[in-house]
Amino acid sequence: MAMKSLTVNLGTRSYPIHIGSRLLDQRDLFEPYCRTGAVCIVTDDKVAPLYLERLQRTIAAFKPHSVILPNGEQNKHWQTLDRIFTFLLKNELGRDSTLIALGGGVIGDLTGFAAACYQRGIHYLQIPTTLLAQVDSSVGGKTAINHRYGKNMIGAFHQPQAVIADTDTLASLDTRDFSAGLAESIKYGIMADADFFLWLETNIQALLARDSELLNYAIYRSCEIKAEVVAADERETGQRELLNLGHTFGHAIEIGLGYGEWLHGEAVAAGMMLAAALSTRMGWLTSAEYRRISRLLERAGLPIKAPDSLTHEDFMQHMQRDKKVREGRLRLVLPRGIGKAVMSAEFDPAALADTLAGKPL
Amino acid sequence: MAMKSLTVNLGTRSYPIHIGSRLLDQRDLFEPYCRTGAVCIVTDDKVAPLYLERLQRTIAAFKPHSVILPNGEQNKHWQTLDRIFTFLLKNELGRDSTLIALGGGVIGDLTGFAAACYQRGIHYLQIPTTLLAQVDSSVGGKTAINHRYGKNMIGAFHQPQAVIADTDTLASLDTRDFSAGLAESIKYGIMADADFFLWLETNIQALLARDSELLNYAIYRSCEIKAEVVAADERETGQRELLNLGHTFGHAIEIGLGYGEWLHGEAVAAGMMLAAALSTRMGWLTSAEYRRISRLLERAGLPIKAPDSLTHEDFMQHMQRDKKVREGRLRLVLPRGIGKAVMSAEFDPAALADTLAGKPL
Numbered sequence: 001m002a003m004k005s006l007t008v009n010l011g012t013r014s015y016p017i018h019i020g021s022r023l024l025d026q027r028d029l030f031e032p033y034c035r036t037g038a039v040c041i042v043t044d045d046k047v048a049p050l051y052l053e054r055l056q057r058t059i060a061a062f063k064p065h066s067v068i069l070p071n072g073e074q075n076k077h078w079q080t081l082d083r084i085f086t087f088l089l090k091n092e093l094g095r096d097s098t099l100i101a102l103g104g105g106v107i108g109d110l111t112g113f114a115a116a117c118y119q120r121g122i123h124y125l126q127i128p129t130t131l132l133a134q135v136d137s138s139v140g141g142k143t144a145i146n147h148r149y150g151k152n153m154i155g156a157f158h159q160p161q162a163v164i165a166d167t168d169t170l171a172s173l174d175t176r177d178f179s180a181g182l183a184e185s186i187k188y189g190i191m192a193d194a195d196f197f198l199w200l201e202t203n204i205q206a207l208l209a210r211d212s213e214l215l216n217y218a219i220y221r222s223c224e225i226k227a228e229v230v231a232a233d234e235r236e237t238g239q240r241e242l243l244n245l246g247h248t249f250g251h252a253i254e255i256g257l258g259y260g261e262w263l264h265g266e267a268v269a270a271g272m273m274l275a276a277a278l279s280t281r282m283g284w285l286t287s288a289e290y291r292r293i294s295r296l297l298e299r300a301g302l303p304i305k306a307p308d309s310l311t312h313e314d315f316m317q318h319m320q321r322d323k324k325v326r327e328g329r330l331r332l333v334l335p336r337g338i339g340k341a342v343m344s345a346e347f348d349p350a351a352l353a354d355t356l357a358g359k360p361l
Numbered sequence: 362m363a364m365k366s367l368t369v370n371l372g373t374r375s376y377p378i379h380i381g382s383r384l385l386d387q388r389d390l391f392e393p394y395c396r397t398g399a400v401c402i403v404t405d406d407k408v409a410p411l412y413l414e415r416l417q418r419t420i421a422a423f424k425p426h427s428v429i430l431p432n433g434e435q436n437k438h439w440q441t442l443d444r445i446f447t448f449l450l451k452n453e454l455g456r457d458s459t460l461i462a463l464g465g466g467v468i469g470d471l472t473g474f475a476a477a478c479y480q481r482g483i484h485y486l487q488i489p490t491t492l493l494a495q496v497d498s499s500v501g502g503k504t505a506i507n508h509r510y511g512k513n514m515i516g517a518f519h520q521p522q523a524v525i526a527d528t529d530t531l532a533s534l535d536t537r538d539f540s541a542g543l544a545e546s547i548k549y550g551i552m553a554d555a556d557f558f559l560w561l562e563t564n565i566q567a568l569l570a571r572d573s574e575l576l577n578y579a580i581y582r583s584c585e586i587k588a589e590v591v592a593a594d595e596r597e598t599g600q601r602e603l604l605n606l607g608h609t610f611g612h613a614i615e616i617g618l619g620y621g622e623w624l625h626g627e628a629v630a631a632g633m634m635l636a637a638a639l640s641t642r643m644g645w646l647t648s649a650e651y652r653r654i655s656r657l658l659e660r661a662g663l664p665i666k667a668p669d670s671l672t673h674e675d676f677m678q679h680m681q682r683d684k685k686v687r688e689g690r691l692r693l694v695l696p697r698g699i700g701k702a703v704m705s706a707e708f709d710p711a712a713l714a715d716t717l718a719g720k721p722l
Binding site: 035037038078082085086089090092094095096116117118119120121142144147149150153154155156157235236320321323324325326327328 | 455479505510511514682
């Protein structure tokens with residue numbers, strides 16, 4: 001299958017996204033970014049046994065270093081980040097070094113933030129190996145670690161030099177991780193592209209069977225939508241905020257249950273259902289549209305309601321620290337029909353309370 | 362005494378530097394950057410008893426929060442930084458908040474880096490209260506924390522919204538801190554401005570007596586030189602590196618002795634003497650120029666030789682992790698006469714060894 005490429009247009013910070021099969025073996029994709037002795041692969045103990053040796057072989061000429069971190073969202077914090085810094089300093093990697101993030105969203109976020117801060121900024125590549133990272137988190141330069149009081153609260157905007165998505169790596173994903181990635185793809189449909197949403201409805205069975213042709217298209221289209229939004233609003237002062245559909249509710253679920261309990265994509269799915277329910281209560285979404293969203297997420301193997309253990313108060317407490325709060329006011333991304341979302345502080349508080357209490361529509 | 366102002370020209374990231382007396386009381390200087398309930402003063406336990414209440418009074422209308430950190434270079438690390446993040450999150454300060462760094466270089470570096478990372482970037486003001494911070498560290502947007510393997514190794518370029526230097530605060534500085542600040546002023550003379558060096562030679566006694574007219578000029582001229590260099594090379598890819606004269610040696614002294622043992626300015630003074638000695642050995646500086654530098658630093662109350670406890674090997678080990686190393690090669694900023702410095706990897710290793718061993722010229 002041919003490789004497909006697109007560009008994130010950000011002036012001097014522009015970079016390519018390559019999507020395709022067997023890309024992990026193509027030395028020429030990596031070569032422009034590597035210098036002998038000044039490359040460090042950052043990965044985790046779940047991904048390393050699967051792909052580390054292969055990538056090391058591909059770029060062996062550059063004598064890459066590698067760091068293996070513990071897998072999982074519960075490790076996306078300072079102590080893990082500091083293991084990267086300590087390794088780089090012990091091995092005397094300079095400001096002209098390049099980090100390679102080999103893994104899912106957590107590895108991409110940690111490695112990108114390490115690259116943003118190490119010696120005040122070095123280069124890095126994103127090599128996403130999960131569906132969630134390939135359709136979403138590896139693109140756009142958002143990097144962060146979690147804080148016990150808030151998800152992704154400490155971070156930086158720091159764009160990679162390139163994103164290289166080898167779609168063969170998706171074969172090794174377990175069902176739960178795979179579904180979590182679909183959540184972000186479905187998000188793009190709801191917030192920006194009704195045709196893509198319909199395409200996902202039509203092809204969800206084949207996607208779950210990991211049909212590679214269809215998967216490649218889903219990844220490409222997701223990256224295309226994201227690249228366009230990021231190019232228009234790199235530092236999230238407007239339009240880019242809409243990419244957070246379901247995320248304010250979702251982050252509250254992740255913090256409330258404890259990082260790593262639900263996968264990020266699972267929390268986002270339940271979060272999108274809460275956003276959809278609130279929109280429906282306010283007449284911004286028809287019941288039929290609400291049911292289409294609910295049905296697609298369910299078919300994708302995703303949770304469509306928040307965990308029972310989280311109360312209205314839990315949600316409100318965690319959401320009040322959301323990065324989109326302005327002048328103390330909560331702002332939410334809410335769908336207006338399928339294919340369009342808006343950022344609003346003008347939601348009905350009673351409708352929000354009913355939604356968080358799980359009252360039927 | 363009238364307030365003097367200048368601008369750091371960085372396009373959309375341009376900002377003013379205000380220098381003068383009683384500025385801490387002038388609400389109109391702070392007002393444009395403050396929003397009620399969304400301001401947090403960050404200071405330390407040495408500066409807070411002197412100036413915190415005064416600044417709180419000036420901006421009382423905005424109900425500022427405040428965090429008081431432990432004083433000293435030995436506290437410029439992650440654990441202290443995390444106290445800022447935890448405070449901001451507990452108090453639900455949003456992405457539209459502003460931090461105010463009230464203190465010396467350590468507080469400026471910590472607060473600036475916290476502002477760079479909190480919710481991926483918020484605004485901050487620099488209110489430097491030491492001479493070192495007023496002439497150097499508060500200007501230019503370099504922020505960082507230390508790592509046990511290297512000074513300022515984890516950080517960001519993040520420009521403040523304004524620098525407000527109240528020169529009255531210098532009255533409370535002890536002699537050692539005051540001299541440490543002079544080191545950076547003398548640095549500007551050596552690296553960029555022979556006339557300013559001569560002016561410092563002429564006026565060093567009056568400066569040590571803290572003549573306010575002369576002090577204001579020394580601060581203004583230092584900021585002017587720095588602002589020009591930063592405007593030309595914000596992210597230190599060329600000319601800005603020259604501002605690190607004495608710093609590669611100086612950082613090695615700070616790490617080698619343990620952070621906080623020598624003040625940063627003291628280490629930079631001894632570091633500039635090592636750089637001057639190496640230049641002299643290579644014929645880039647005359648003996649007379651070397652003696653002028655040595656004499657001025659000595660009159661300013663600064664150390665002019667490295668601590669005996671540091672060996673040649675100690676220096677080489679710490680310097681090999683310097684941020685200016687490229688392709689594994691050490692690069693040093695070295696004076697070529699007074700008023701000019703160059704970045705060079707072409708120094709004579711034997712001359713460097715003799716210099717680090719403290720051999721007489």
